[in-house]
Amino acid sequence: MILKRINLINFRNYSSRELFFNNRFNFIYGKNGEGKTNILEAVSITTSGKSFLGSSEQDCLKFNNNNFTIETDFENELGNNFKINVAYDSSIRKKSFTLNNERVKSFSSEVFGRFPIVFFSPGSLNITYGNPSERRKFFDILIAQTNKVYLENLKELNKLTRQKNALMKGYTLQKKFSFKETDDLLKAYNEKIIDFAFEVVSRRASFLREFSGYFSKNFGDLRKTEEPAINYYSEIFGEIDTELLNIGILEKYRSSLAEQLEKIKDEEISKCICLAGPHRDDYVFRLRKDGGREGFELRNFASQGEHKTFIIALKLSEYDYLKEKTGTNPALLLDDLLSELDEDRVSTIISHLKDFGQIFLTTTDINYLEKLRNFFREDEISIYNITNGLN
């Protein structure tokens, strides 16, 4: 999929700005704070429905404006054109999408996952450094883009969890529900939660088994001295190699989760939050040096270099996985990435770039252009000098 054009109206620091893009390399440079990332952010809103920076739509409004519009034109490998527009209206706090000028009724089934993008920024390092929620978010979005059933199950689980929390708050804090009501309702919520938790964890396990193949290959291309692993962690069965996370263990997960929920019921009720389920699971990144058995955990023991290699391999695998599953080349969005990396890794990344489809790179350093010219023809590179949204 190729992004041909973008038009930003009252978005961030842009009043009105139209850009036409190169099919191969788009070099976006300018000083900090001039609005380079805003362009990439706008692409993330039309393709995934949300800003990948986690900003609210309200934050994306140009100062003193009540609505913004983003228009994006895509073209697929067969030459078909797609127009995805989003308009946000702050008076009703709603955004509405159109696909080829037809109103989109369900973003998740009509748009989400059809225009895959891989976004890589210094913030991506949070995936290996950060809390479990960062890893869940990364993998959830990746799985959901290629599996709508997973997305629906996840939404349902999330809603059940929020309902159950509200029930426990209603009982413990507001004294709104009786003990019997709460007890009976908790049983109903738990029964549903167990069903959906089973579906979600099963899907994560089968995804990881598939993803590990891409990941081992990409990691191996970057670094041979260690062997990486991504294990799955749940309080119910502990940390487990996904190869071992078979249907037998998953069936046991279902009954163990039921027991666990029964056991922690009083604690949940007094704290008014759900304390067990996939919303508390984690992905454990490990590296095993030659001869070592267990492998050490990246988050606590790895060097900065190892973290960076791991995250690069993760992002490359995200690209490969999306490409395979969606049957189209994802757009690669590299936001101010090179500044975070050392010379060696930058060279490695740049030399890999020619293998990708369309690329967007933002940087403050125009010198990278020279390096890129070793890999791309002159007509394959478009250069955008961004100065405060004007140019």
Place this chain on the structure above:
Amino acid sequence: MIVTSESLENLINEFSKLPSIGRKTARRLALHLVRQSDDDVLKLSEAVKNVKEKIKFCRICCNITEDEICKICLSSQRDKSILCVVEEPQDVYVIEKTNEFKGLYHVLHGRISPLENIGPDDIRIKELLNRINKDDKQNIKEIILALNPTTEGETTILYLSRLIKPFGMKVSRIARGIPIGTDIEFADEITLIKALEGRIYI
């Protein structure tokens, strides 16, 4: 902004409180009424007033009625052995329109949703249980739970079935699946999965 008519502004405000009516539609409706004849407007205001004064909830099924007991519950033509539980009065209306269901109803007036502060006591569950409890002659043989297939509807079904099952009658829920006259290819994935799960042997 200068408001030139407070009573008009007032009416717009009242209209915009109605479901699926925004500011603009409210203004259009209000201005429309201004242009209507006195007689028509009076009829409308009478109708609005009566709806609150005359409408009651049926003592048996909690559906909307103007009598103590609604016409469906009173009818001798209805099959008293089967009870269809629905969320809203409009659900009764659409099921009645099919002319296929001959049993009785029970209207819950909502579904359980703690997030919106709606618990079992806020909908007509107690009335349903009383009704089953008082059924000495065991007239009721089956209870159909015809709630919406949403997170809240589903949990309410589960909660109700736990409460009803000890009474010993059959408890069922309506099927989920592909709407008649549409193509399978246009069904969403979740509906399709549920339709596959709920397949029927022929």
